[in-house]
Amino acid sequence: MRRTAAVLTVLLCALPVLAGCGDDNEAPPASSDSPTAINIEFSGGSVTPKGKRVEVKAGEPVQLVVKADEPGELHVHSTPEKELPYSEGTTTLTLKIDQPGVVDVESHDLDVIVVQLEVS
Amino acid sequence: MAGDGISLAHGIGGAKDLPIPAELAILGAVAALVISFTVLAIAWRTPRYDESRTGRPAPQLLARVVDSTAYRVTLRVVGMILFLYTAIAAVFGQDLLTNPVFGIFYVWWWVGLVIASVILGPVWRAISPVRTINLAFAKLSGSDPDAGVFQYPARLGVWPAALGLFAFVWMELVYPFSTELGPVRLWCAIYVALMLLGGALFGSGFYERGDPFEVYSSLVAKLSIWGRRDGQLIVRSPLANLDTTRAVPGLLAVLSVLFGSTAFDSFKDSTIWVTFTQSSSISTLLLNNLALLGFCVGVGLIFIAGTVTTGVGPGTHRLDLPNQFAHSIVPIVVGYIVAHYASYYVEYGQQTLIQASDPFGNGSNLLGTGDLTVNYWLSFHPTFLAILKVLAVVGGHVLGVIAAHERAIEILPKRHQLTGQLPLLFAMIAFTVGGLYLLFAA
Numbered sequence: 001m002r003r004t005a006a007v008l009t010v011l012l013c014a015l016p017v018l019a020g021c022g023d024d025n026e027a028p029p030a031s032s033d034s035p036t037a038i039n040i041e042f043s044g045g046s047v048t049p050k051g052k053r054v055e056v057k058a059g060e061p062v063q064l065v066v067k068a069d070e071p072g073e074l075h076v077h078s079t080p081e082k083e084l085p086y087s088e089g090t091t092t093l094t095l096k097i098d099q100p101g102v103v104d105v106e107s108h109d110l111d112v113i114v115v116q117l118e119v120s
Numbered sequence: 121m122a123g124d125g126i127s128l129a130h131g132i133g134g135a136k137d138l139p140i141p142a143e144l145a146i147l148g149a150v151a152a153l154v155i156s157f158t159v160l161a162i163a164w165r166t167p168r169y170d171e172s173r174t175g176r177p178a179p180q181l182l183a184r185v186v187d188s189t190a191y192r193v194t195l196r197v198v199g200m201i202l203f204l205y206t207a208i209a210a211v212f213g214q215d216l217l218t219n220p221v222f223g224i225f226y227v228w229w230w231v232g233l234v235i236a237s238v239i240l241g242p243v244w245r246a247i248s249p250v251r252t253i254n255l256a257f258a259k260l261s262g263s264d265p266d267a268g269v270f271q272y273p274a275r276l277g278v279w280p281a282a283l284g285l286f287a288f289v290w291m292e293l294v295y296p297f298s299t300e301l302g303p304v305r306l307w308c309a310i311y312v313a314l315m316l317l318g319g320a321l322f323g324s325g326f327y328e329r330g331d332p333f334e335v336y337s338s339l340v341a342k343l344s345i346w347g348r349r350d351g352q353l354i355v356r357s358p359l360a361n362l363d364t365t366r367a368v369p370g371l372l373a374v375l376s377v378l379f380g381s382t383a384f385d386s387f388k389d390s391t392i393w394v395t396f397t398q399s400s401s402i403s404t405l406l407l408n409n410l411a412l413l414g415f416c417v418g419v420g421l422i423f424i425a426g427t428v429t430t431g432v433g434p435g436t437h438r439l440d441l442p443n444q445f446a447h448s449i450v451p452i453v454v455g456y457i458v459a460h461y462a463s464y465y466v467e468y469g470q471q472t473l474i475q476a477s478d479p480f481g482n483g484s485n486l487l488g489t490g491d492l493t494v495n496y497w498l499s500f501h502p503t504f505l506a507i508l509k510v511l512a513v514v515g516g517h518v519l520g521v522i523a524a525h526e527r528a529i530e531i532l533p534k535r536h537q538l539t540g541q542l543p544l545l546f547a548m549i550a551f552t553v554g555g556l557y558l559l560f561a562a
Contacts, residue, residue, distance in 0.1 A: 051391060052391075077134045077135065078135050079496070081134050100135075101135030101137060101502075
């Protein structure tokens with residue numbers, strides 16, 4: 001039983017150490033002179049993309065470039081939630097999310113998750 | 121499919137947790153694997169959790185307080201106040217997400233009850249408003265609250281609770297209007313009505329088997345240190361306490377619903393599932409229904425396969441084994457629930473406390489908590505959160521493997537004790553690795 005305890009202790013202690021290493025390696029070489037831009041296109045009652053994952057950095061601006069054949073609204077399920085209206089033609093919506101997490105950007109009219117922003 | 125207007129079942133809450141880093145998930149999986157075989161190789165060979173001897177009496181003062189009528193009545197009153205407060209907000213409050221009913225229903229009741237029960241013991245049994253109402257009816261009519269018109273059929277076991285729990289997770293995870301007031305109110309009304317009917321038909325003993333929340337709460341309370349022997353309050357190790365779980369029909373079904381639904385909740389936010397359902401011509405609602413059911417049934421089948429494939433001694437029925445081992449996945453279920461819901465519980469739990477101060481949405485601050493702000497520390501420390509998740513999952517796995525080992529040496533014949541545990545060990549590793557994978561892929 002004492003051996004089990006010893007093995008457990010070693011393994012459990014190793015967890016945070018390894019996790020810590022993981023973080024150190026994540027030196028962000030992101031040349032963030034221009035913000036991440038995501039192209040979204042609405043046409044004929046459909047949208048592309050449908051549920052694409054995009055990694056973005058917390059606190060940095062993200063541009064949603066919306067090309068649409070009719071006006072509408074994007075719902076951003078961040079904490080707190082945001083609603084971003086767009087018009088017919090091309091609209092560039094800028095978004096900044098500070099809190100890390102996975103944020104769904106949805107079109108409620110079409111009932112589609114357009115993109116999932118992985119904010120870290 | 122897009123456009124049917126009902127496919128985006130968005131629960132309460134905004135952003136979801138980040139996936140855990142791959143290296144942490146792999147490390148957790150390796151740890152689970154190594155620990156499993158280590159336990160098998162070096163753990164004790166004779167049963168050590170004899171219910172009639174484990175634990176020691178709780179401190180006298182504590183036992184006297186807990187067993188006093190005043191304490192029991194106080195808990196019942198607290199439960200009734202919570203119930204009535206929620207009911208009033210549900211009936212007279214606004215149909216908006218700022219109504220505290222949603223947070224009380226999905227966060228406090230569903231997740232908070234588990235955490236409270238692991239720490240304090242069977243909480244729902246003590247505060248359950250349906251038990252209190254049943255008791256009050258009996259007192260008024262001068263009858264015995266424990267006696268019903270019929271005897272509860274023993275072979276039903278906790279199956280009614282399994283169905284009730286499934287109805288809850290269906291409401292939470294699949295039903296598209298889960299965050300509208302009407303459906304939540306209706307769900308609660310049906311729950312209360314069925315519970316009062318059950319109590320009238322079978323007496324208060326019905327709640328031990330038929331109330332989904334009491335079954336859930338009392339089951340996870342087996343991981344607390346609080347037990348009873350001959351009515352006396354006992355303090356035992358969680359593992360010894362877990363071993364006192366009764367193997368009743370439907371026990372595995374209850375656990376399969378709890379584990380399967382939580383796994384489905386992770387899965388349904390994954391890119392794989394989102395892109396699949398949104399590009400499929402089959403209705404998302406139907407696919408979600410099938411996937412939820414599939415996850416629950418799948419968990420049950422894996423566990424059955426893991427337990428029946430052993431040699432048994434004379435007098436042991438192979439098909440009794442799944443329920444006799446089912447208690448061993450309680451810690452795995454609780455570990456995964458903690459991992460899955462930690463930030464949701466901490467953050468939306470606070471949000472709910474703030475909203476609870478203004479149940480009618482008219483700007484009032486009845487509880488004085490309306491001016492607090494939510495502390496999002498956990499979300500802002502994703503690495504800490506990820507480590508917490510992996511520790512919870514791996515910790516649950518360790519306790520589960522030990523609990524299964526103890527049960528194997530209690531009920532399997534000597535020569536099958538080691539080999540008989542192997543399939544179950546693989547089933548448990550599958551659950552843990554699967555859980556970690558979902559936390560990584562979600």
